[in-house]
Amino acid sequence: MLLREGEVRIPSGCAVSAILNVKGRCINGEAITQSIACMRERSNGLGGGFAAYGIYPEFKDHYAFHLLCETEQGRLDAEELLRQNFLIDRSEPIPTRKVIGIENPPAVWRYFARVRPEKAVGCSSTAEGNLVTSVVMKINKHCDRAYVASSGKNMGVFKGVGFPEDIAAFYRLEEYEGYLWTAHGRFPTNTPGWWGGAHPLGLLDWSVVHNGEISSYGANKRYLEMFRYRLELQTDTEVVAYLFDLLHRRHDLPLELVCRVLAAPFWKDIDRMPEPQRRLYTALRQVYGSALLNGPFSIIVAHGKGLIGLNDRIKLRPLVYARKGDFVLMGSEESALRRIFGEPDEVRAVWGGEPVIVELEGGSAQ
Amino acid sequence: MRSLLPPEYIVRIDQDRCRRCGRCVRNCGFGALSFEHSFWHRAKELFQGSTEDLQKVIAHVEEYVPDRVVADNRKCVQCHYCVTHCPEGAINIEPNPLAYKANHYWLPHYQKNIVKQAESGGMILTGSGNDKPYFSYFDHLVLDACQVTNPSIDPLREPMELRTYLGSRPKALEIEQDSDGEPVLKTKLTPQVKLEIPIVFAAMSYGAISLNAQKALAMAAKECGVLMNTGEGGMHRDLYPYADHIIGQVASGRFGVNPEYLERAAMLEIKIGQGAKPGIGGHLPGEKVDEEVSRTRMIPVGSDALSPAPHHDIYSIEDLAQLISALKEATAYTKPVGVKIAAVHNVAAIASGIARAGADVIYIDGFRGGTGATPMIIRDHVGIPIELALAAVDDRLRQEGIRNQVSLIAAGGIRHSGDVAKAIALGADAVAIGTAALIAMGCHVCQQCFSGNCSWGIATQRPELTRHLNPEEAGQRLANLLRGWALELKEILGSLGINAIESLRGSRLRLRGVGLSEQDLEILGVKPAGR
Numbered sequence: 001m002l003l004r005e006g007e008v009r010i011p012s013g014c015a016v017s018a019i020l021n022v023k024g025r026c027i028n029g030e031a032i033t034q035s036i037a038c039m040r041e042r043s044n045g046l047g048g049g050f051a052a053y054g055i056y057p058e059f060k061d062h063y064a065f066h067l068l069c070e071t072e073q074g075r076l077d078a079e080e081l082l083r084q085n086f087l088i089d090r091s092e093p094i095p096t097r098k099v100i101g102i103e104n105p106p107a108v109w110r111y112f113a114r115v116r117p118e119k120a121v122g123c124s125s126t127a128e129g130n131l132v133t134s135v136v137m138k139i140n141k142h143c144d145r146a147y148v149a150s151s152g153k154n155m156g157v158f159k160g161v162g163f164p165e166d167i168a169a170f171y172r173l174e175e176y177e178g179y180l181w182t183a184h185g186r187f188p189t190n191t192p193g194w195w196g197g198a199h200p201l202g203l204l205d206w207s208v209v210h211n212g213e214i215s216s217y218g219a220n221k222r223y224l225e226m227f228r229y230r231l232e233l234q235t236d237t238e239v240v241a242y243l244f245d246l247l248h249r250r251h252d253l254p255l256e257l258v259c260r261v262l263a264a265p266f267w268k269d270i271d272r273m274p275e276p277q278r279r280l281y282t283a284l285r286q287v288y289g290s291a292l293l294n295g296p297f298s299i300i301v302a303h304g305k306g307l308i309g310l311n312d313r314i315k316l317r318p319l320v321y322a323r324k325g326d327f328v329l330m331g332s333e334e335s336a337l338r339r340i341f342g343e344p345d346e347v348r349a350v351w352g353g354e355p356v357i358v359e360l361e362g363g364s365a366q
Numbered sequence: 367m368r369s370l371l372p373p374e375y376i377v378r379i380d381q382d383r384c385r386r387c388g389r390c391v392r393n394c395g396f397g398a399l400s401f402e403h404s405f406w407h408r409a410k411e412l413f414q415g416s417t418e419d420l421q422k423v424i425a426h427v428e429e430y431v432p433d434r435v436v437a438d439n440r441k442c443v444q445c446h447y448c449v450t451h452c453p454e455g456a457i458n459i460e461p462n463p464l465a466y467k468a469n470h471y472w473l474p475h476y477q478k479n480i481v482k483q484a485e486s487g488g489m490i491l492t493g494s495g496n497d498k499p500y501f502s503y504f505d506h507l508v509l510d511a512c513q514v515t516n517p518s519i520d521p522l523r524e525p526m527e528l529r530t531y532l533g534s535r536p537k538a539l540e541i542e543q544d545s546d547g548e549p550v551l552k553t554k555l556t557p558q559v560k561l562e563i564p565i566v567f568a569a570m571s572y573g574a575i576s577l578n579a580q581k582a583l584a585m586a587a588k589e590c591g592v593l594m595n596t597g598e599g600g601m602h603r604d605l606y607p608y609a610d611h612i613i614g615q616v617a618s619g620r621f622g623v624n625p626e627y628l629e630r631a632a633m634l635e636i637k638i639g640q641g642a643k644p645g646i647g648g649h650l651p652g653e654k655v656d657e658e659v660s661r662t663r664m665i666p667v668g669s670d671a672l673s674p675a676p677h678h679d680i681y682s683i684e685d686l687a688q689l690i691s692a693l694k695e696a697t698a699y700t701k702p703v704g705v706k707i708a709a710v711h712n713v714a715a716i717a718s719g720i721a722r723a724g725a726d727v728i729y730i731d732g733f734r735g736g737t738g739a740t741p742m743i744i745r746d747h748v749g750i751p752i753e754l755a756l757a758a759v760d761d762r763l764r765q766e767g768i769r770n771q772v773s774l775i776a777a778g779g780i781r782h783s784g785d786v787a788k789a790i791a792l793g794a795d796a797v798a799i800g801t802a803a804l805i806a807m808g809c810h811v812c813q814q815c816f817s818g819n820c821s822w823g824i825a826t827q828r829p830e831l832t833r834h835l836n837p838e839e840a841g842q843r844l845a846n847l848l849r850g851w852a853l854e855l856k857e858i859l860g861s862l863g864i865n866a867i868e869s870l871r872g873s874r875l876r877l878r879g880v881g882l883s884e885q886d887l888e889i890l891g892v893k894p895a896g897r
Contacts, residue, residue, distance in 0.1 A: 218875030
């Protein structure tokens with residue numbers, strides 16, 4: 001029997017793309033779909049997906065859980081787990097349409113929920129985050145064929161098996177308005193045929209799209225396991241998402257430094273840094289050496305307040321940055337960025353190991 | 367008592383090629399070679415005091431034909447010093463072909479040992495590491511490489527980083543911002559020692575090995591940016607210039623341990639046990655304690671140096687915690703303190719206890735680890751393989767969430783850079799090499815280190831033998847070995863598609879087992895090849 005994702009590790013090649021309006025102005029899903037569709041030959045129809053931010057203004061303080069459920073029992077079990085910890089204010093199927101090329105879709109469902117008052121330990125955002133994370137991990141592990149695609153506020157992940165433009169049509173993304181969109185087209189070397197295995201990967205407000213194969217996966221995985229993360233999917237994207245979660249949310253490292261851990265500067269460069277920078281970077285590598293992502297990757301990490309683009313430290317995969325007015329674009333290929341708004345004001349390749357951190361003006365969406 | 371043992375080896379001397387230069391006769395530490403009827407001996411025989419005798423002597427001088435070199439096969443240990451250094455290539459040493467009656471159980475090895483003990487009534491001593499045909503896990507583990515989906519990296523064109531730090535690490539770093547808003551480090555890290563290659567030299571004391579051998583190790587450690595280890599014999603003043611690259615060991619005998627010694631070393635190590643002799647103390651015979659050893663070890667000349675089996679102030683894990691903290695206090699928390707243990711059955715729990723006792727580094731020595739002297743019965747039958755011990759310890763420390771608190775050094779039978787890479791993938795931060803380092807200096811693993819007769823000038827204090835070892839040349843050989851292994855490690859990393867050694871550490875997915883049982887695979891945390 002063919003093992004599905006999570007039971008076996010499947011290397012993939014990919015296309016990634018992202019659009020952010022730094023003023024927080026919302027656009028619908030058509031632009032990002034055009035961009036990722038432009039790189040069709042970088043995917044093979046076995047996975048596509050989108051993350052969209054700012055799409056649920058009417059529920060912007062609720063956790064929006066997007067679930068992919070292959071069995072009804074799995075969905076009910078997941079719902080029960082959610083109910084134990086959250087007050088669910090709305091529960092509904094995510095609107096879809098029939099699309100040629102999208103076969104056997106699972107039930108896609110969304111829940112808008114608030115943490116139960118009695119569960120809100122200390123009311124800190126970290127404690128709430130830990131609760132959401134643990135519930136997500138429990139559903140993914142214990143509920144039959146149910147999988148949480150995203151669990152953030154005012155955002156959602158839409159993904160599945162198919163070419164990304166077909167997935168966009170399936171989820172009717174043209175009907176959503178968001179200020180930040182990321183997209184992913186997948187080229188797995190095996191046929192998982194499982195929707196949970198598609199990207200982006202979402203956890204809390206974070207979503208990750210990733211192109212590459214992280215050769216240090218084993219070291220990173222065992223490092224994360226020490227902090228009680230369960231790597232159910234065996235994918236690199238999962239590793240990236242959890243590392244951001246650990247280093248930024250739990251260890252409170254600034255995003256710039258998180259990137260400097262994941263794509264660490266070489267010792268030869270650290271040795272030449274002035275103090276106290278050298279001391280800082282030496283300590284980062286000494287303490288977080290096991291979090292170094294080694295091997296080819298270009299990743300785009302989105303969160304509620306912005307976007308991070310990062311290449312591996314010797315740039316083994318492509319990543320291009322462009323700016324057009326209020327829009328910042330990133331993607332695997334320049335063509336995909338030009339496809340959206342025509343000639344950009346600025347376009348350049350991202351350096352190996354260079355974190356490109358773009359934040360919303362004023363810190364949050366309008 | 368007359369020995370009934372047949373010689374183990376037969377020394378063959380090609381008398382046609384031999385120029386009778388006498389080098390082999392002078393150099394053999396075991397006195398296995400001599401001139402037959404030496405010139406002076408014969409002359410003395412002839413001269414009884416009369417004038418006539420004198421004429422006979424003159425005739426003898428005129429007729430003199432240089433004598434033959436002959437071997438006392440019983441004394442030969444097959445160390446190859448004479449073979450290697452004979453300018454004519456006239457010597458060869460073969461195992462004695464004498465056949466014992468075939469018996470798969472009573473192998474000649476056991477029969478000979480019984481005879482030896484029947485003659486001596488003592489324990490059989492040996493040196494070096496366990497040489498019995500136990501299963502080698504290293505030989506049943508293979509490394510991964512990249513093809514297509516992730517590219518391999520060319521170490522000739524891209525940076526390849528082997529740098530490793532030994533020391534305890536906090537779980538997380540705290541960062542604050544300076545007045546310009548730049549991030550600066552708030553956490554104060556405990557001391558870290560840098561290795562440019564993830565390899566250190568194993569502890570070999572002055573006394574067990576010669577000062578020349580220690581100097582060679584120190585020079586190579588300095589040149590390559592790694593560490594050597596004093597062993598338990600104190601630090602000779604000639605090593606002071608290399609102190610930044612020296613681990614100062616504190617063993618049960620406390621030889622040579624004083625505040626200056628602790629102050630000088632780059633790192634300290636409490637030695638609890640050794641892979642070749644877990645639970646066994648040490649005994650440096652008084653004959654080896656000359657003026658210099660005496661001064662370095664701080665014991666009287668000619669006195670036996672006895673290392674007790676346990677430390678007499680460590681009878682529990684809390685006692686160890688006290689010594690660790692005493693050493694840290696004594697050195698004002700300026701250097702990491704490690705603990706060396708032998709790999710025994712319960713090694714994972716012990717290591718976890720040591721980490722919690724405050725050690726910064728744990729050095730695990732597997733049952734193939736070498737020694738200067740040990741009862742053979744202990745060396746060959748006590749302890750477990752380093753591969754299994756290392757995997758168990760790394761697993762346990764991770765399960766308990768304290769792997770970051772300690773660095774792990776794995777030792778005991780590391781033969782090549784492949785073993786180094788496999789040990790690191792199993793979870794080690796670095797490895798230690800003892801036997802491999804000795805071989806680089808000339809050792810042929812004759813296992814007679816305990817005899818003090820080492821012809822190679824390594825495991826001896828006899829001045830006529832220690833001068834056989836040139837510290838500069840031996841140091842260069844060691845540095846060359848490390849360089850060669852470092853190059854190979856970089857190739858391995860490149861083929862794995864990673865460019866920093868920390869990306870291999872504990873990455874057991876990059877290993878596969880060939881011909882291992884399910885249980886072995888489970889303990890090692892490794893999948894079988896093909897999966």
